[in-house]
Amino acid sequence: MTRSTAGERLAIDARELVKTYKGGVQAVRGVSLRIPEGTVFGLLGPNGAGKSTIVRMLTTLSSPTGGGASVAGFDIVRQQRQVRRAIGCVAQNSGVDVQATGRENLLLQGRVYGMRGAELDRRVDELLLRFGLGEVGKRFVKTYSGGMKRKLDVALGLVHAPRVLFLDEPTTGLDPEARSEMWEQIRELAWDQGLTILLTTHYLEEADQLARNLAIVDQGQIVTEGTPDELKAQLQGDAVTLELAGGTDTDTAKSVALEHDLLSDVAVDGLTLRGRSPDGAGAVPALLAALESAEVTVASVTVARPSLDDVYLRYTGRSFTAAEQAAAQATEEKK
């Protein structure tokens, strides 16, 4: 197993992974990842950024057109069998067999990994209980709710006690209640069981909540990487947003804010003025006083701690929501 510079053992070590599809579409353009054992790593990006393609390559489902990687110490191209035994994967597209019961799904999955008899029975019961599916284990999966199906998906990925777990968009399409339940389960897996988890998500909040380290992926490349706090700290300061009263001269407001060194990165959009300040709450009184003496009327002020959305905006030049919409539109057009 390869080690990081800090001497930690790496569960996933990807070097310059590239995936180019027939017709020249470059889904992944040189992605390197170093994920220490026992940590949760988040890949954050809008739909179509290449996250799922990265997961497909690391789980041996798709072979890279360039670069290489080792997962749990095994090469994803030359040692596919060993990689497959060591990993569990919960794909974005749920993989449960709806014609079978939850229990049958788990039993077959265990058998495929060579588990048999009483050992397998015990493991299946344990997983059904842990995911709150004990009561419905003997029911057909087609009668399950979306949340129950997703839990069964995760249980399927865990039957053979893998060392590395891939969770591709585990909470997409779940209602808020089912989502927070799923988060609880993921935390437990990582903290109590020391599992290495690679999580992809397009929910900023999810990455913030669960991942120790994360990378932001955009158009097949990693644009920045670090802990959620590190990434937010790079933004230096809180976002201060002023809504100005109608008829106000926004240029005056902008120059007042800059002149007194009250805000940096000032931008005006209609009657909205945005800027940054190392201490937003402390800067507001002085800012309001300066604006008042310049006869600028302020309708409202908000101060926000930097979010991952801001990080995304800074590195990709577009807001997360805009990127999502663009991706959705692209898929529409393809159809």
Added chain:
Amino acid sequence: MTFLADTWYMTGRAFRAFLRQPMYVAFTLIQPMIWLLLFGQLFKSVTEIPGFGASNYETYLVPSIVVMSGFFGAGWGGMAILDDLTRGVLDRFLISPVSRSSLILGRLVVQVLSIVIQAIIILLFGAAVGASYHHLVLGVLVLMVATNLLATSIGALSYGLALLVRREESIIAASNFILLPLQFMSTGFMALVLMPHWMQDITRYNPVNWTLVAGRGALGASPDWGPIFENLGYLAVLMVICAWVSTRAFRSYQRSM
């Protein structure tokens, strides 16, 4: 050894799924009987045409219904693979260390089972409405082997098509467009000598006709074993080619991921 175990478990999965569609099971078993009654009545008088050869149309028709039910069912086989593919079940198995060929073989084993059960019911029902069979053991065995060779070929092509085009509509269209003409351009309903000449030429290259020559021949009063084994040989070669095409399609699916 894991290959055998995997195939066993995948067969179990496909067989359970088959049994859990009672309507589908019912149709699989009842529809052939309806064909037998319908075609038996509709074409009854062809036996009176000079040169048709057979005197009892039911006896002539039973092998044809066995073959037709078998390969039509196989043509729809791709639908189940497509369902696994769109639901993500196929990918889940491909990420696991399961033997790749067990994913296809498990389904083919269930197809063979269902064809055998179907054939027994048709043969029994046929006997009840007046068909007669000679060389019962060997004849039925040859008919079953021939039908399964053909159905496995068609099934493998249907799986391949599902993996390549990934659309239900295409499987339905291909089934109707290819399988129906194959059935009608064979000696399924009409004796060879009474067909137009151009069609007689086509039957020689029609796998459905190979199956009928072998299966019907072996059930007949005085089997001519030479052509029977010759046609079984063609069917075996066809099956190998179709299996090869199907594995190519599987690889192409994995490459497209």
